[in-house]
Amino acid sequence: MSVICVIGTGYVGLVTGTCLADLGNTVTCIDIVQEKIDRLKKGILPIYEPGLEEMVDRNVQAGRLRFTTSYPEGLENSEFIFIAVNTPTGNNQGGADMRYVESAARSIAENLDHYAIVINKSTVPVGSGDVVSRVISNNLKSPDASFSVVSNPEFLREGAALLDFQNPDRIVLGSSEPEAAHKVARLYLQLRAPFVITDLYTAEMIKYASNAFLATKISFINEIAQVCERLGADVKQVAIGMGYDKRIGHSFLDAGLGYGGSCFPKDVRALAHMADEAGLHPQMLRAVMDINHDQRRLVVTKLNNLLGSLRGTTIGILGLAFKPNTDDMREAPAVDIIHWVTSQGAHVRVYDPVATETGREALVRENVKLQDVTFCKSAYDVAEKVDALVVVTDWNEFKSLNMQKIHDSMHRPILIDGRNIYEPSEMTRHGFTYRGIGRATNPAPSVLPSEDTTSEIPEKMAQESLIASES
Numbered sequence: 001m002s003v004i005c006v007i008g009t010g011y012v013g014l015v016t017g018t019c020l021a022d023l024g025n026t027v028t029c030i031d032i033v034q035e036k037i038d039r040l041k042k043g044i045l046p047i048y049e050p051g052l053e054e055m056v057d058r059n060v061q062a063g064r065l066r067f068t069t070s071y072p073e074g075l076e077n078s079e080f081i082f083i084a085v086n087t088p089t090g091n092n093q094g095g096a097d098m099r100y101v102e103s104a105a106r107s108i109a110e111n112l113d114h115y116a117i118v119i120n121k122s123t124v125p126v127g128s129g130d131v132v133s134r135v136i137s138n139n140l141k142s143p144d145a146s147f148s149v150v151s152n153p154e155f156l157r158e159g160a161a162l163l164d165f166q167n168p169d170r171i172v173l174g175s176s177e178p179e180a181a182h183k184v185a186r187l188y189l190q191l192r193a194p195f196v197i198t199d200l201y202t203a204e205m206i207k208y209a210s211n212a213f214l215a216t217k218i219s220f221i222n223e224i225a226q227v228c229e230r231l232g233a234d235v236k237q238v239a240i241g242m243g244y245d246k247r248i249g250h251s252f253l254d255a256g257l258g259y260g261g262s263c264f265p266k267d268v269r270a271l272a273h274m275a276d277e278a279g280l281h282p283q284m285l286r287a288v289m290d291i292n293h294d295q296r297r298l299v300v301t302k303l304n305n306l307l308g309s310l311r312g313t314t315i316g317i318l319g320l321a322f323k324p325n326t327d328d329m330r331e332a333p334a335v336d337i338i339h340w341v342t343s344q345g346a347h348v349r350v351y352d353p354v355a356t357e358t359g360r361e362a363l364v365r366e367n368v369k370l371q372d373v374t375f376c377k378s379a380y381d382v383a384e385k386v387d388a389l390v391v392v393t394d395w396n397e398f399k400s401l402n403m404q405k406i407h408d409s410m411h412r413p414i415l416i417d418g419r420n421i422y423e424p425s426e427m428t429r430h431g432f433t434y435r436g437i438g439r440a441t442n443p444a445p446s447v448l449p450s451e452d453t454t455s456e457i458p459e460k461m462a463q464e465s466l467i468a469s470e471s
C-alpha cells in the first residue's frame, strides 16, 4: 500500500482521495480553503455525493484518510501526489484557467524533499504536463527533491462518482517516463479496468475528446428533437430505435434542455479554443455549443407561446441542479431559465431535493432578484396556483409524483417537460397541456417489446415479405 497526497478536495479530489484510502492506501488531502478543511475534519462534506459521507467517515476512523491545509504535512513521505484542482474557463475566449494547477505545482516544488510522482487529474489543455514539469523544476527548494509527471485524466460523473471511480471503463495514463506511468497503474490494479498508457499530450487530449464527443451526442439528439417536433415524430422513440445499433448505443441520447455542469460546457469551450489557437476552425464544436444554448431558450419560447406573455404569471420550476443526485449548480440550465423568466415579469416557485442552498447562491451570482423567487419544500408546494410547471432536472422523485394532484392544484395546467420524463398521452389524460422536447403530442407509449415478442418480429417480417413477394 502507498502513501498518497491529493491536492484539492472538490468533487474529483475528495472522491479520489477517499476511494484510494478505501483501497487501503494512506491518503492526505490538501485544500487551500481553511473552512473546507475545518469542516471536513468534523465530517461535514463540501459537496453532496451519494455514499461519500459514509466512505469518508469509515476511512478517517480507520486512520487512512486525513485533511490539512499544510503542504509540508500533506507531502510528507508521499510517493504519489495527485493534482485535482479546478480548471474553470479563463478570461481568454474559452481557454482553461491554469492558475490553480500552476499554484499547486509551485507549492509542491517548494515543499517536496524526496522523489515523488506528480499525477495530474485536473482536465488541462494539451501540453500542460510540460507546464507542470517546468513550474516544479523552476521552484524546487530541496536538493533531495526529484519528480516524474504523469497525466491521469478523470472520467467520473457527479452523482455516480464512487461507482465510476470503482468501476472505470478505462484508466488513461500519459507520461514521457513509462516507468512512472506503470507505477501509477499499480495503484489501480484492484479495479481491473483496461489501461491506456500513452504520452502526456495524448492522455490530455483523450479527456477533452471524450467530453466533446458526449456533448456532441447530446446536441445531435437535441437538433433531431427540434426536427421531430416540427415533423410530428417522437424523439424518445427515435433515440431508442437508433440506440439498438451497437455502433450508436443508447447512452447520451436523451433530448432535453441540454448539458450543463462543471465539465461539458467548459471543456467544449476549451477544446474549441485550443483548436482556434492552433489556427483551425472548430465548426462542429461551435455548433454543439450553439445548439446547447438554444435548448435552454426553448422553455421560454414554449411558455410565451402558451401563455401569450409572462408578465404577472407564476411559473413553477422543478429542479435547480444541473443533473440529478448532485447539488452542483455550475452552468445549470435552471439559472438561465429563472433569469429569463423573471426578467420577463414572472414570479417563480422552485424546488430541488438537495440544491436549494447552492441554487440560491447561484441565482444571486447571476443577479436574479430573490424577491421574484419562492423556494418551496416539495414539488406539490411548487405547483400551487402556478400558470405553468417546468421540469428542469430529471430527479427520480419527479418521475413518481401524483400528477393528478399536481394538475388539480395548478392555476393553469401547462406542463413543460424539459427532460422528457413523462409520457405525453398520460399527461394529456390527466388534463395537462403537455409539451416535451421533440415529443409527438400523442405517440405510442415508449415501451419496448418484451423478449418474447421481439423473437416474433422476424417471423412476422418474414411473413410480410413473403406476402409482398407473392403479390
Ligand SMILES: NC(=O)c1ccc[n+]([C@@H]2O[C@H](COP(=O)([O-])OP(=O)(O)OC[C@H]3O[C@@H](n4cnc5c(N)ncnc54)[C@H](O)[C@@H]3O)[C@@H](O)[C@H]2O)c1
Pocket (backbone or CB within 6 Å): 007, 008, 009, 010, 011, 012, 013, 030, 031, 032, 033, 036, 084, 085, 086, 087, 100, 101, 103, 104, 107, 121, 122, 123, 124, 154, 155, 156, 157, 158, 262, 263
Ligand atoms: N466535477 C467533475 O465531475 C469532474 C470530473 C472529471 C474531471 N474533472 C476535472 O477535475 C478538476 C477538478 O474539478 P472539481 O469539480 O473537483 O473542482 P472543484 O472546484 O469542486 O474543487 C477544486 C478544489 O481545489 C481547491 N484548490 C484550488 N487551488 C488549490 C491549491 N493550489 N492547493 C490546494 N487546493 C486547491 C479548491 O479550493 C477546491 O476545493 C477540474 O479540472 C475538472 O475539469 C471534474
Ligand SMILES: O=c1ccn([C@@H]2O[C@H](COP(=O)(O)OP(=O)(O)O[C@H]3O[C@H](CO)[C@@H](O)[C@H](O)[C@H]3O)[C@@H](O)[C@H]2O)c(=O)[nH]1
Pocket (backbone or CB within 6 Å): 123, 154, 155, 156, 157, 158, 159, 211, 214, 218, 251, 252, 253, 254, 255, 256, 257, 258, 259, 260, 261, 262, 263, 264, 322, 323
Ligand atoms: O443524454 C443525455 C445525457 C446527459 N445530459 C446532460 O448532460 C450533462 C452532463 O451529464 P453527465 O455526463 O451525466 O454529468 P457530469 O457529472 O457532468 O459528467 C461528465 O463530465 C465529467 C467531467 O469531465 C466527466 O468526467 C464525465 O465522464 C462526463 O460524463 C447534464 O446536464 C445532463 O443533464 C443530457 O442532456 N442528455
